[in-house]
Amino acid sequence: MTVVYLRLWDNMSRPPSKRRKTAGSSKAGQSREMESGRVAELPVNMVEAMQSCITAAIPDIAKAVLNSISQENPANATASTNSLPPPVANASTVQASVAEPAFQDLTGTSSYARVFSRISSHGQGHDSHSTRSCAHLEDTVRHLLNSALSTSSAASYRHIFQLYSSFVQEHFGREHTVLPPNVQHLCMFISHCYQTGLAFATVTTYTSALSYIFKLDNFDDVTQHFVIKKVLQGYHKLRHSADTRLPITPTILSKLVDSLDTVASSYFHRVLFKAMFLLAFHAFLRVGEITSTGSTNQHTLKRGHVKVVSSTSGKSLEIIFPHFKHHHGQSSTHVVSAHLQQPHHCPVTAVQTYLELRKHEREDQPLFSFMDGSAISRNIFTNQLKLSLKWAGLDLQHYKSHSFRIGAATTAAMRGIPESDIQTMGRWKSEAFKKYIRILLISI
Incomplete structure (x- = not known):
């Protein structure tokens, strides 16, 4: 079980490969990978906290990982522990194009127009002419989207995003961006909440707010990632607190x-x-x-x-x-x-x-x-x-x-x-x- 977990985490933290390697460049590419290394090392106590959260859900994780490996390479399913599955993209290492959040009142930056630049219509490319011709409707769109949240909810979401942003920059370095969202960042943020003694209900509120912001900015909702769900499941099992408040009769x-x-x-x-x-x-x-x-x-x-x-x-x-x-x-x-x-x-x-x-x-x-x-x-x-x-x-x-x-x-x-x-x-x-x-x- 330990081997499965370490390989899963190694897979999540590995930078994506974006360049096709030829036979002549394979050896040089491997050398560069060893020199570049992985993401910055994380505090040991934080990793231990995350491990304790996920321990309660490890049987489900192991089963899903092994099933995935066996489906991709049935012939070598029995020897899956000797070869790594394809790496998962780590958004924090992608520096080519850093997207900005869409709404200033939630994330502290303003790039509202970029929401439309990232939205496609059923797989079709974005029509820049339609945006210009409908420019007079954008204020209404902005108003409708902002009205979806109450003033108190917007203030709460803004505060939660600021907490998450501060955590990422403090523990991973300021060169790591908060958006696009990253599974490893969110896992460590949840483990940090566990270490500080926050109730499961509070962390659920945090992930709900982050999910709203991620989807609003047209990013992948990493809060629905399998590993995130299982970390939260372990959190709930280890720190389930019943409501002990009594009624005033x-x-x-x-x-x-x-x-x-x-x-x-x-x-x-x-x-x-x-x-x-x-x-x-x-x-x-x-x-x-x-x-x-x-x-x-x-x-x-x-x-x-x-x-x-x-x-x-x-x-x-x-x-x-x-x-x-x-x-x-x-x-x-x-x-x-x-x-x-x-x-x-x-x-x-x-x-x-x-x-x-x-x-x-x-x-x-x-x-x-x-x-x-x-x-x-x-x-x-x-x-x-x-x-x-x-x-x-x-x-x-x-x-x-x-x-x-x-x-x-x-x-x-x-x-x-x-x-x-x-x-x-x-x-x-x-x-x-x-x-x-x-x-x-x-x-x-």
């Missing part, structure tokens, strides 16, 4: 609200976080919808998005979500009813009290903010939640800010609300909401 929610009388630093903070806790639960809110999480806060609720409505049946809150995660251009409206039987823990009363105290000056101000207008950051909200959880004697490792949303879905399911209604109330676009229903985990 109505009983726990009441304790958190009661804790504010002790742990809140002022009357305003007590009113503010009481409204945030109760609304986060009853409106199935994501933490990014009530706090400021960074430079792109497009999903954060504004003052104008929440309205107190009075009717013959009592008061309620009408919350408009003009955009949210995976909204795809569609808005959503959520109604939170008053809890007359528990006035101290009523979300409508709590939010109304906060709004009367806060007195927002503009409709576009963040819904939850300090008196000076600055938004409540995610860190501030998380720290306050930790104080309340500690006061209630709950495990800080299992209760997080997302536990409000998990608890809302779990409580709704326990009350017999249909799954389709739970999906709508939580603004889920897929069946991912089922992972939030954790009835068997409830112990309080």
